[in-house]
Structures are given as C-alpha cells and as structure tokens.
Amino acid sequence: MKNIIPKKLKDAKYRFWSNITITDVLIIAVWVGLTIMFIFGFQWKIWIKLLSSSIMILISLPLIIINKKTNLKGWQCLYYKINFLFSYKKYSKNKTSLLVPYNKVIDDNYIATHGILKNTLKKTLIGAIKIKGFDITLLSGEEQILRLRDLQDVFKFANFPITFLKLELSLNFDDNIKYLQKQINKTQIRYKNNEISFNQFVKITKQIKNNIAFLKKELIKINDEIKTEKCFFIFVYGNSQKDLSEKILFLEDKLYKGKINCNTLSNYEITKILKLMWNPYEKPLNKTDFNKNKDNLAKLLQFNYLNIKKNYFIANDLYYSINTIQDYPLFINDLW
Structure with a gap:
C-alpha cells in the first residue's frame, strides 16, 4: 500500500502548514526550550527575561525558512556547514590526477581507462575517429537530402555508446x-x-x-594571430581491442558510404585531443612527454590547479561555467 501512495502525498502527512514539517517544529521547540531555560536561569527582571526570550525566538525563525539559492532550510544549511567543518577531508590534499579516468595506452590506437568502481567494473578501452566533411550547400537539393540521410544512418545503426566532439583548434x-x-x-x-x-x-x-x-x-x-578551424571527432568505447576495432570499422564504413572522410587517431593524437578539450589554445602535447608518460596518462592529463564552485570551476587559471550554452540543439530534428 505504501508504494501506491504518491511521494508528495506521503510527505504532506508530515507537514503542519505549507513547508513546516514535524522536524521543523521539533527543532524550534528544542531551541525555544533551551533558550527559555538559559535566560530564566539569570537573576533578571521578568520583563527583561520575556524580551530576551522573544528576541531569541525571532532569531530562530530563519532556521525554518527556505534559502532560495540552496533550496535548503536554515537548519539544514547550518547542519551541513558544521558537518563539513568537522568532517575528515580525505581527498583535500590529494593530487588532481585522481580525477583523470585515463590509465595508459594500448597498442597504437587505444587508451585504457581506470575502473570507476574498484573490482566491480571492467576497464574500458577508448578509440577515436577524426571526421572531415564538405560544404553541403554546394550540392543539389536531392544530394543534400541523401548526404544528410547517410549521416543520419551512421548514428541510427550505431547501437553502442559514442561521443561526438567539436573542437575549435588553432591551425x-x-x-x-x-x-x-x-x-x-x-x-x-x-x-x-x-x-x-x-x-x-x-x-x-x-x-x-x-x-x-x-x-x-x-x-x-597572420603573424602572431591565432587562426582556428573546426575539428570533429567521434570517440568510441569497447570492452576489448576486438570489440572496439569492430565498432570503429563499422563507423568508418558508414562514414565513407556517406562520402565523409575519416581516419582513426593514434593513441598519441587521442591524448593530445583529451588535453586540448579543456584549453584548445594551449601548447599541444609534444611526443617526448607523451612517450615518457604513456603508461601513466593521469599524470600527463591532470590539472595543476582545480577549484570547484557551485556554478563554475577554475582549472589551470581558466574559468569554466557549468551553465554554458551549447552550439548544438539538445534535440535533433529530422534531417538535422
């Protein structure tokens, strides 16, 4: 029967009025009780005691008011702040390399990741394809529709996870x-x-x-000016080299049929792209550093500095907004 009752309706049973719950009432009651006991313990005049008690009760009201920024009540914010101050900061002094999921290179074209949960998830292999299209506006109307349908088929028949990445890279x-x-x-x-x-x-x-x-x-x-070009990549994931190789070959076949040029990236090129994702204008990774750290990519790709806030984070002195507007629509229309 409990599973049939909607969650909002179940919550309503524990509310006294509007957003005031039993927990809120108990917290205020405990606060008022302790305050009155403390104030009336002094040898003050009765009117001073009553005035002091009234002020302390009014001070307690923000404890049950919801903060619009955090969507939490005052007592909840206070609890989390106290809990944070006295909690053991296990990872506060650890290196940012812990945040890098990439482990080492495999063969010439793949990268192995760390298992997300230790001993519970297999390590995933990553491969990537760089794609280069053409100006579709130069084609006839019928040709444009055919080419778009070919591109649509690539994603339609790829029944496995892929990531489509667009980067503005310096030429x-x-x-x-x-x-x-x-x-x-x-x-x-x-x-x-x-x-x-x-x-x-x-x-x-x-x-x-x-x-x-x-x-x-x-x-x-151009002299010292930076000239850029739009580059497009498809990242593919697999549980084994054979599995990943088959997926990449499938995508390449579909792309070639749609007259879209593509080539498989080497693990050095993939690592370079993973680094440039955060800052496309950064100096590209050189092959010497890559060869030194190809069995420890976390060291190579880690941030020197990272500070995470609610709506943004700062990495290597660059500001990244979490509320960024993307270039592409969230929902793909027919023939987009």
Missing part, C-alpha cells in the same frame, strides 16, 4: 606544409610505379604546390 600551417610536401613525394612514387600518367602527375603536383604557396602566404599574413 598549424607548418605541419600542413610538411604534409603536402610528403604528398608530392608520394605522387612521384606513384608516377614512377606507373600508377598515374604524366599529365595526372603534373596536374596533382601543380595543385599541391599551389596549396603550399597559399599556406605560406597565410603564414606571413
């Missing part, structure tokens, strides 16, 4: 130029192996060299 022109120069070398090898014709070789090489020239001009133009 590194030097790395892009080095990458393009490597592409010229690869094109030369393809031509020597008769994989492409001479005309194709000239056309591809010319296009790459034009891109390099453009990047070098941009590099001179």
Whole structure:
C-alpha cells in the first residue's frame, strides 16, 4: 500500500502548514526550550527575561525558512556547514590526477581507462575517429537530402555508446606544409610505379604546390594571430581491442558510404585531443612527454590547479561555467 501512495502525498502527512514539517517544529521547540531555560536561569527582571526570550525566538525563525539559492532550510544549511567543518577531508590534499579516468595506452590506437568502481567494473578501452566533411550547400537539393540521410544512418545503426566532439583548434600551417610536401613525394612514387600518367602527375603536383604557396602566404599574413578551424571527432568505447576495432570499422564504413572522410587517431593524437578539450589554445602535447608518460596518462592529463564552485570551476587559471550554452540543439530534428 505504501508504494501506491504518491511521494508528495506521503510527505504532506508530515507537514503542519505549507513547508513546516514535524522536524521543523521539533527543532524550534528544542531551541525555544533551551533558550527559555538559559535566560530564566539569570537573576533578571521578568520583563527583561520575556524580551530576551522573544528576541531569541525571532532569531530562530530563519532556521525554518527556505534559502532560495540552496533550496535548503536554515537548519539544514547550518547542519551541513558544521558537518563539513568537522568532517575528515580525505581527498583535500590529494593530487588532481585522481580525477583523470585515463590509465595508459594500448597498442597504437587505444587508451585504457581506470575502473570507476574498484573490482566491480571492467576497464574500458577508448578509440577515436577524426571526421572531415564538405560544404553541403554546394550540392543539389536531392544530394543534400541523401548526404544528410547517410549521416543520419551512421548514428541510427550505431547501437553502442559514442561521443561526438567539436573542437575549435588553432591551425598549424607548418605541419600542413610538411604534409603536402610528403604528398608530392608520394605522387612521384606513384608516377614512377606507373600508377598515374604524366599529365595526372603534373596536374596533382601543380595543385599541391599551389596549396603550399597559399599556406605560406597565410603564414606571413597572420603573424602572431591565432587562426582556428573546426575539428570533429567521434570517440568510441569497447570492452576489448576486438570489440572496439569492430565498432570503429563499422563507423568508418558508414562514414565513407556517406562520402565523409575519416581516419582513426593514434593513441598519441587521442591524448593530445583529451588535453586540448579543456584549453584548445594551449601548447599541444609534444611526443617526448607523451612517450615518457604513456603508461601513466593521469599524470600527463591532470590539472595543476582545480577549484570547484557551485556554478563554475577554475582549472589551470581558466574559468569554466557549468551553465554554458551549447552550439548544438539538445534535440535533433529530422534531417538535422
């Protein structure tokens, strides 16, 4: 029968009036009783005793008034404050590395996490895919719908947990130029192996060299300014290397069918992204530090300073609001 009665109705039985409960009445009664006993123990005139008792009773009223900020009554706030002051602060001096769930790297493309509950939860493996799309507005109306449906299918048929991450990362022109120069070398090898014709070789090489020239001009133009690009990642989770590998291959297959370019990230690249999530403009993680700490990622990813408040927290001298407005809607509309 107790399970049938709504919770609010059950609570109502213990209320005297509005939000005044039996507990509130008992607290006020104890306060008033002790106050009167204390005041009447003095050899004062009766009117002084009555006035003092009335003042102390009025002082007790905030104990049963609800604080709008905390949604707690005065006596509850007082109890929690006293409890906090006298409680044993087990983790107050511990390192922030305890908050990092990532443990170590596995093979070339995975990261192992710590079990959330000791001896009760298996360690999870994490992998990630970087995706790069195209300007859908350049397509015809029918093509736009087809591409959106392809993207919709990726998330529709992925019946396992994934995390979609968007980061605004600073562009590194030097790395892009080095990458393009490597592409010229690869094109030369393809031509020597008769994989492409001479005309194709000239056309591809010319296009790459034009891109390099453009990047070098941009590099001179921006000087010390930070130029960014939107980067998109999908994080995938698995209980074993085989399980995770199958999930990543499934996603890559679906993305390629939707004409979306993607590539699996190495564990170094994943660690770099995990660090840049908190501050995209921070100096990227170098490979030397990564190799030194790849079996202890918590040390590598920990905050030097962390202070948590009700609506925000400060980590490494940066302010993070908990009430941040996101770029994307909470509910995805059809074909979004």
